[in-house]
Amino acid sequence: MTMTTPPGWYPDPGVPGVERWWDGTAWTAHTRAPGGQAFGPAQPVTPPQPVTVAGPPVRRRGPLVAIGAAAVVLVAAIAGGVVVLGKGDDGAPKTPGGSTGTTAASATNSPPPKASSPPSADPNTLVDQLDGITLPIPDGWEKTDDMVGGLVTMQTKDTYNCPGASGFCPHGRVTTATAASTGLKTAEAVAKNDIGDAANAAYDRDPVGSRHYNGITSHREVKSGQVVVNGRTGYLVRWEVKTGAGPGGYVQSLAFPSTVGSEAMVIARFAFDAGSAGPPLSLMDTITRGIAPIGGGQNGGVGSSLAPPSG
Template identity: 75%
Template sequence: MTMTTPPGWYPDPGAPGTERWWDGTAWTAHTRGPGGQVPGPPQPVAVVIAPPARRRRPLVIAAAAVVLVGAAAGGAALLAHGGGAEGATGASRSATAQVPVNSPAGKPSSSPTDDPHTLVDQLNGITLPIPDGWERTDDPVSGPVTMATKDTYDCPGDSGFCHHGTVTTSTATMTDLTTAEAVAENDITDAANDAYDHDPVGSRPYNGITSHRQVKSGSVVVNGRTGYLVRWQVKTGAGPGGYVESLAFPSTVGGQAMVIARFAFDAGPGGPPLALMDTVTRGITPIGGGRNGGVGTSLAPPSP
């Protein structure tokens, strides 16, 4: 007979003097200091959406990373990286990784590890497949959840290193908009500016955006729920320009806030294939695997 521990605040086994929220099946990323009980699960906090600052040397991933406490990471496809912005994705293969942790009652559970094939967004309760040739680039403790191509190149505008592609997820809490379509349409301008006009420190790695055109928009199923995407092609003052997408979909955790996934792919022969945006979208799953049911499960990705 399997016994489960009900959701609630329990002493954090990894941080004496603090408490961590147990959702009934696994630890979450929410913690608090000692004090009175807070009714119900904690709500998502505001996250500033921005791509990672461009580095002056290629990123080196440390072998020892921070252990993230949460639910188990499910299987995720490892995607082949193809050349050319309009190319097709290659074959995929599955990869999973789990490690045991302790639940509040001492019963074994599991938690995502630093699986190089899976990007884990603890706050929004989702995982994304990391394509072949990509890596996680965000701080695992704070900041947006981000992955980028391992290969970098000298930015054609301001000095520094640029990535051929990035994907970032965050929670859309700094808005009154309530529909996926409205959130995506409102976010696309900021997504384009952050990716190709100026970076977080004000540099202009591509000498700014000179023009843009919308190449795709429409409803799409993400994690079993109806979302919405808007995709632009942008021309830049230096370099080949690129493609930017804002994808919004309902979260299945916390206060049901919208999740925003931003894609930025360089155009030209060095950029990832555009089809990879849709492949990553189809690979978004809840932490622990499986699919969430919901309205829109029969919808297909919109046509280009």
């Protein structure tokens, strides 16, 4: 039986006390502190030994911060162009490739450099750096920090008192994340598998257990089908949900393959309130059509001849 290592955060074999993102085939440039917050791009290193493991949960991302001494060591290593692991038999420092000297050796299976821009400070663009995509931020929306889940997030600027619990609720919200490694191979299967969790996260219980809408009382599917996302064939499932308090809303799970790394599936979740205060449903399709690779342009992959389904 062939054993493979699924995408995920693993201890960096070249930098103690740091985790690096393994995309399923090679190390990427993304690192973080153990269990949480990302440092940002760093030097690629040799991949881990393959193991058989259960699928990890949806990949979370934390805000880009420097964390204590580990961040200082990492930044210094990047600036110097070498990560010192120890000394060789001749007393010279070792590089990640195992050789000695003052320059790092090329890492096995390291990804080629990609022409992409750094995270944009543009208030009209939401950047998902890990999945290599950007999303247009509509008028009246803004980027937000997901302090609990660490997801890449944008939502409406206008909020209101949540009808079922204390706190403030937005009229619309969109998040992106790498899909969990569940063994599902197609965008259709991933979207259909995710929609229930997406609905519960938006209108039943939030990550800390609050029920801002007194839970979901019923749901019905209002739309599903293939759609072009970033030049590739994706799939969406949209539900209308009724809640115990408030007008309810519409939830959509959109799955599509990433154009970077091992092309793992990406999940974009949409949650729009129903009623006159909620965003128009056509905005879901507008945002979907605006998803693009970091750095601009479109990928002409499979599915580029498909037309997005009408709203």
